[in-house]
Amino acid sequence: xxxxxxxxIGAVILLLLITAFGYFNRFTILQNRISNAFSQIDVQLKKRxxxxxxxxxxxxxxxxxxxxxxxxxxxxxKGLVSANSSGxxxxxxxxxDALQNAMSRLFAISENYPDLKANQNFLQLQQELAAIExxxxxxRQFYNDSVLxxxxxxxxxxxxxxxxxxxxxxxxxxxxxEAEREPVKxxx
Amino acid sequence: xxxxxxxxxxxxQIARNxxxxxxxxxxxxxxxxxxxxxxxxxxxxxxxxxIMIIATIISLLYVMLTxxxxxxxxxxxxxxxxxxxxxxxxxxxAVENMSIASGLPMPQVxxxxxxxxxxxxxxxxxxxxxxxVTEGALAKLNKQELEGVIGHEMSHIANYDIRYMTTVAVVVxxxxxxxxxxxxxxxxxxxxxxxxxxxxxxxxxxxFAILAPIVVMLVQFxxxxxxxxxxxxxxxxxTRYPPGLIGALKKIKGEYEPMxxxxxVKPLFFSDTSRKISGLFQTxxxxxxxxxxxxxx
Numbered sequence: 001x002x003x004x005x006x007x008x009i010g011a012v013i014l015l016l017l018i019t020a021f022g023y024f025n026r027f028t029i030l031q032n033r034i035s036n037a038f039s040q041i042d043v044q045l046k047k048r049x050x051x052x053x054x055x056x057x058x059x060x061x062x063x064x065x066x067x068x069x070x071x072x073x074x075x076x077x078k079g080l081v082s083a084n085s086s087g088x089x090x091x092x093x094x095x096x097d098a099l100q101n102a103m104s105r106l107f108a109i110s111e112n113y114p115d116l117k118a119n120q121n122f123l124q125l126q127q128e129l130a131a132i133e134x135x136x137x138x139x140r141q142f143y144n145d146s147v148l149x150x151x152x153x154x155x156x157x158x159x160x161x162x163x164x165x166x167x168x169x170x171x172x173x174x175x176x177x178e179a180e181r182e183p184v185k186x187x188x
Numbered sequence: 189x190x191x192x193x194x195x196x197x198x199x200x201q202i203a204r205n206x207x208x209x210x211x212x213x214x215x216x217x218x219x220x221x222x223x224x225x226x227x228x229x230x231x232x233x234x235x236x237x238x239i240m241i242i243a244t245i246i247s248l249l250y251v252m253l254t255x256x257x258x259x260x261x262x263x264x265x266x267x268x269x270x271x272x273x274x275x276x277x278x279x280x281x282a283v284e285n286m287s288i289a290s291g292l293p294m295p296q297v298x299x300x301x302x303x304x305x306x307x308x309x310x311x312x313x314x315x316x317x318x319x320x321v322t323e324g325a326l327a328k329l330n331k332q333e334l335e336g337v338i339g340h341e342m343s344h345i346a347n348y349d350i351r352y353m354t355t356v357a358v359v360v361x362x363x364x365x366x367x368x369x370x371x372x373x374x375x376x377x378x379x380x381x382x383x384x385x386x387x388x389x390x391x392x393x394x395x396f397a398i399l400a401p402i403v404v405m406l407v408q409f410x411x412x413x414x415x416x417x418x419x420x421x422x423x424x425x426x427t428r429y430p431p432g433l434i435g436a437l438k439k440i441k442g443e444y445e446p447m448x449x450x451x452x453v454k455p456l457f458f459s460d461t462s463r464k465i466s467g468l469f470q471t472x473x474x475x476x477x478x479x480x481x482x483x484x485x
Contacts, residue, residue: 033291040288131281138289141428146291 023153023162030150034171037143038089044136045096046084048129052077052099055125059106062116066109073102093140093174100133140174147171205348209355213251226393250362258354259310259318262456266449268300268320279326282334283319286342289426295319295345304447305329305440308456309341309350317345322447329436336423336433337458343422349415353456413473420478421485430482437482441475 056070063070076099083095107126110116117123151170154163163169224243228236254261273280276299287294295309298320305325311317319341321334329337344350424430440459447461454461460472 037291040291134281134285135288138285138426142289142291145425 019158020162020165023159024166026153026159027150027163027166027168030146030153031168031171033146034143034150037139037146040139041089041136041143042084042092044132044139045080045092048096048099048132048136049077049080049084051125051129051132052103055103055106055122055129058119058122058125059110059116062113062119063109066106069102069106069109073099073106076102089174096136103129144173147173202346202348205352209348209352212352212355212359215359247362250365251358254358254361255312255354258312258358259316262308262310262354262357263298263300263318263320266300266320268298271297271299271321276326278331278334279321279338282331282338283342285335286338286426289339290342290346292317292342292346295342297321299323299326302447303327304443305337305436305459306447306461307337307341307458309344310354310456311345312351312354313348314345317350319345325436328439332427332429332432333436333439335427336429337436339423339426340419340433340458342426343419344415346422347415347418349419350456353412357456416472416478417481420482424482424485430485434479434482437475437479441479 052073056073060070076095080092080095080099083091086092110122110126153159154168155170221240221244224240225236228239271279276297279299280297283297284294292314295311295314295317296319298318300320300322302322303324304322305328307319307321307325309317309319319338321337325334325337344353420433423433427433437459447457449457449461457472459475
């Protein structure tokens with residue numbers, strides 16, 4: 001009789017241990033996915049920052065009277081580069097958005113410069129930057145998806161119990177500004 | 189947004205697909221052993237063990253070889269070529285975008301000839317997956333529509349549908365080869381030998397050989413239809429833009445030209461390759477039904 005009780009207790013403890021290990025691994029996998037999602041955003045932001053000087057170069061000759069906007073882009077790019085070297089994700093995203101806004105103004109103004117619009121180099125850069133913008137949007141979306149599945153695991157029972165046991169807290173979503181829900185369409 | 193994702197349990201689907209793939213391989217071995225048994229009885233029970241050993245070795249070899257080369261076989265059978273990064277720039281970007289949105293590794297990208305809009309994915313796991321798109325799809329679909337189609341294929345990759353469908357294709361191929369062999373050997377086999385039991389077993393073997401591939405195919409098609417709905421939902425989760433996929437489906441609906449592809453690879457495709465057959469033999473759900481569900485999302 002006593003041995004039976006011991007066996008049952010042992011089995012329950014074993015089961016609890018296995019579940020705990022399972023949840024620990026699950027949390028780790030989901031957290032890794034979030035950091036992977038973040039590095040995807042990071043890669044695209046770096047690419048964007050790298051392309052901007054070329055864009056400014058190709059534009060400068062045509063847009064002599066738009067010094068203000070070119071300066072704004074250069075400034076925004078500096079902001080992104082310095083944000084990229086810091087580890088702060090929110091800062092990076094904000095700097096990336098600022099650069100994006102400055103560039104979409106440039107692309108809007110470029111409509112008034114037919115010579116510029118005929119420039120192959122400019123067109124190619126414009127296309128590339130538009131593609132990067134899409135990728136940033138998808139990478140953000142995947143980041144939020146990853147945070148969602150992580151949060152679901154650590155806020156629902158029984159995951160919530162193990163989350164508090166391992167000291168895991170729900171992650172934060174990346175806020176996407178209303179105006180940017182729809183990707184900014186670059187007009188050609 | 190959260191709701192849409194929660195409705196579909198991808199983890200359950202992945203586990204189910206992995207288990208089913210395994211189960212299917214087991215089934216095919218049982219079928220092969222049963223076939224071998226019937227054949228040996230029909231010819232000469234004395235050869236039972238030799239026939240069984242040969243059958244097992246051949247089937248093992250076949251399954252291993254085709255399983256590990258299935259992507260290449262599928263691509264070769266439809267005449268697909270590797271996509272060019274510059275020539276097919278839009279396709280590459282669409283696949284890159286969907287790979288980022290799904291968090292999966294970048295698959296290999298192929299283009300196959302044909303004016304129809306269609307696409308398929310193959311491989312055994314997300315790390316060595318392939319997405320293949322027809323030239324027609326590249327010419328006729330806009331960016332959002334193409335992303336919808338690629339998202340659908342990406343979702344097949346994420347759900348391990350590709351592994352399951354690959355296994356199914358291998359198994360269907362194996363059974364049809366064996367039943368062909370049985371039927372032919374019956375035809376040309378020893379007709380001069382008499383005996384009631386022989387005739388009975390001969391009949392069983394013939395029925396078996398005829399029925400086996402049909403049963404397997406029906407099972408395969410029935411399951412394939414369900415997973416198409418799952419993949420449509422997955423595509424919308426990746427693109428967050430149902431009108432893209434809806435637009436692609438509507439354009440496909442407007443086409444009437446059937447595609448010529450081998451039977452085994454048919455279920456891999458984005459939409460039905462032929463239009464005449466309907467009901468049980470269809471590899472995909474009706475397009476109208478798919479559109480209706482997507483419009484409700």
